[in-house]
Amino acid sequence: MNTPDLGVTIGIKKLPNPVGVASGTFGYGSEYESLMDLSILGALYTKAITLLPRGGNEIPRIIETPSGILNAIGLANVGVDVFVRDKLPFLRTLSSPIIANVAGSIEEEYIAVVEKLESFSGISGYEINISCPNVKHGGLSFGTDPAMVESLTGKLRAKTKLPLIIKLTPNVTDIAVIAKAAEAGGADAVSCINTLIGMVIDTKQKKIVLANKTGGLSGPAIRPIAVAMTYKVARSIQIPVIGIGGIMTADDALQFLLAGASAIQVGTGTFVDPSIPKQVHDGIMAYALCNKLTCIEDFHEFLP
Amino acid sequence: MNTPDLGVTIGIKKLPNPVGVASGTFGYGSEYESLMDLSILGALYTKAITLLPRGGNEIPRIIETPSGILNAIGLANVGVDVFVRDKLPFLRTLSSPIIANVAGSIEEEYIAVVEKLESFSGISGYEINISCPNVKHGGLSFGTDPAMVESLTGKLRAKTKLPLIIKLTPNVTDIAVIAKAAEAGGADAVSCINTLIGMVIDTKQKKIVLANKTGGLSGPAIRPIAVAMTYKVARSIQIPVIGIGGIMTADDALQFLLAGASAIQVGTGTFVDPSIPKQVHDGIMAYALCNKLTCIEDFHEFLP
Amino acid sequence: MKQTNTTIISNIPLCPDWFELTFTWDILSGIPMPGQFLTIRIVNQTSPLLRRPFAFSWFDRASSQASIIYQRRGPATALLAGLRTGDTLDCIGPLGNGFEPFISQKSIIAVAGGIGIGPMAFFARTENNNARPIQFVYGCRTASMIPATSWFDDLKTIVCTDDGSVGFKGTTGDYLRSLPANRYSLYDLFCCGPTPMLASCARFAQENNVTCIVSVEQVMACGVGACMGCVVKTIDGFVRSCKDGPVFNAQKLMWES
């Protein structure tokens, strides 16, 4: 039997395989170069890119929790100009598609970042991080309001023909409503999910561990939540869903694919073992072969 | 130094200490009688009580997840009449306050259950499980809509002088909004949190593990989320907050108390080790002594 | 039934991935009966989280020692396999209802499939000393899955292997059906093993009007009857396998078609 073609079409591009590495967990690619074969990646999602450089949150920024980690890195990044100058050249040398994760505090910031990036080659698409607070709307996260999501998506859509992926926040009552708003705004896909809001308190010192107070919970702890949301979102929209949350093994990734995701991202898992993206990739391939699945859509046939 | 008085006033009653056992994890009390000293409990929250007996969901109902469990028991319970006849007599023999956890599919069902229970002695208060779907509102969970929460709380308030505790669902965009609605409706306290919606897929069998498809995620995995929500809710309302979610140790419980909770509940932890409620109780007492905290309010002084 | 820290006496491999764990058992916790089980918290960590249920495979009153036979399947049993003599074990038990050898003149056929061997051998070895004749039927995939123990010496045993590598070739259900039909009425059946095996035995029993007692396996959260997580469907609705079972009359159970 031939190797199945598990390429994933998102908008005008095709990712060579469904296994990506999640934004914020892979830097700008170079850090993991000596630890893994970057060419096996179906997509590399950059750390969030904002218009200006940002230092990120105060420290501490990381604390481990049961089967998870809580992070409050903030949008620590070099800013779009330095990204283009210092990071993009290395990323261009990779064979895998590079998806720029874009963040901002107001709509105009997202738009400006995408506009800047449009004039450079080497970017295969945009993943829009809508978990950020909208400072014009009292700091309410963009991603919690369907109107804000549809508006932002529409404006970004007007700026680019490249794949436009809206990254959903799980901290909402009904994630399907937000996914539909992204679809209505013209998104090519949604990523599902970003981190859940959490807090850890140091009872000895009687203070909150993270300087930012709350952080984003990721890792295996949130996987069942992410699978449930992926299942729901995949049944609410027509565009592809990219499943994210606690993937450590091929079996975990397959849960998302069976639930309706067309691709997945490994985040925290890469920290724990940099060989996980490849293990997941190989495990999905083996599963496809063994179950005679020839394309990603075949994974979606089993569940109601 | 004297033993601190960590009693917790909720409406017209005082719980002798902050450590309760969570609804659905302790049956109607008798199952754990031979495994622990029930008299140390600050409160015993019954399994959900509905108007008529309910069989609950199909099986399987339980699956373990990383540092958590996913359950879809449903509202399996004997119904209010059998509860009063068969379960309440044993519960009355206990020295700890019994809080009836009340559930329903329409407002009228909750009201009918509370009305029935009002005519019997032995119940110290009600915890209202608003995670249930409201069948008159297209199955939307009561607890996701502030208007439904305020209306339901108000109607129940009219029926009882006993402590009325609204148990919040975490599956919402802003849990503080729901907590405020409960307060506005006349609740004496809120419980924070019920389980998060999750799903596990068996990739070998290519089917969803739980017969109900989704289940409620509980256990240590969700603790950081529960602490963050408790912190937020405690800063949004004046009435006491009862912290719940993944408590396995006194340290875990103390995180909730420092975050602003006035009491806590142990749920999944009791399954794992029935001595946890007592360990938590003793650990909180030791912490109070060691830090010279004389009442529950003293725990709330440390965090901003 | 009590929660106690017991001490491991031995943890011995029986065949690939199978172990016999023996530990101290205080009779003040109750005397384990065949078919009853205990739950073990294997690590003081959050993953694996839940206690794991295992059926008693023996209790020796003289030495106050109990045993289980377990198979290494996932995280909890892998950790269990790493424990050594002298380690302590957080146990709750004895739990559930065992195989009660109800009053009957008939002979007993005790059918065990795979890792169901523990409770069934306990039952058979216990009954072996009593008046009713007993036949032990053990089914497994292949000869290498026959545990290295001496019990078979004392028991009248038929081994069934799927591949025929030893004993009767076929399942335990096939074996039962191979018995002379006119003798069915002389037996009572007791069974423990994988659900398809139990279903097959139950079908056989129903078709031939034989009493059939089975021990079922469900994922358990509390193990003590508090959570309603482990229910099985019976003609009387859902009942808890941990508290009302795990031993049931097969007739009472609704078998999936």
Next chain:
Amino acid sequence: MKQTNTTIISNIPLCPDWFELTFTWDILSGIPMPGQFLTIRIVNQTSPLLRRPFAFSWFDRASSQASIIYQRRGPATALLAGLRTGDTLDCIGPLGNGFEPFISQKSIIAVAGGIGIGPMAFFARTENNNARPIQFVYGCRTASMIPATSWFDDLKTIVCTDDGSVGFKGTTGDYLRSLPANRYSLYDLFCCGPTPMLASCARFAQENNVTCIVSVEQVMACGVGACMGCVVKTIDGFVRSCKDGPVFNAQKLMWES
């Protein structure tokens, strides 16, 4: 820097809750330098989840064996303490920048506090063979926390104990301040230990215009520079302690007041 499965040679207690772990180290992964570290994934489970960083305490080129000295503190180090000769260890390293003995005519004072002894002893023992005179200062709470090793034999060592049970009574910072002030200009300081100790040494160095190199400790998620989780505040903003450190010139760091 590589990810490799190494094999444990020994895992020996040094003093209460302290262990020295020695394992094979393939030089194709890189040659560990004093101050560099590795990250270890201790169990193939989800809790504890993250890899844990440990500084190299020795590398023996001839035998291709590396060591760390670790303290049992929480779940990961408790599991580490249970590992035995022959077990494998998933390691990534060498990581970070070590103590580079920059060109200088001065003598070296190598200050270690508590479990900071591993990398500092590695540095001191390495430098001991070089031209610059080196003095090793080790601070701990009490005499029982002095590890049972032979390194002290070769090194010119001052032990400081908080309770004065052995050696100098006071902290390592107190010891530095007890030196004749007119000799301060003859030393370069290298320090590893708890943050308050580092801060005290840095303050001493700044007040007296002494070069002070410190190794800092931050919670790490990736350990390889990808996540920005382990940053420390410097005069140039936040920098990653895993990739740009963990060794820094104390002058560059913003010390909390």
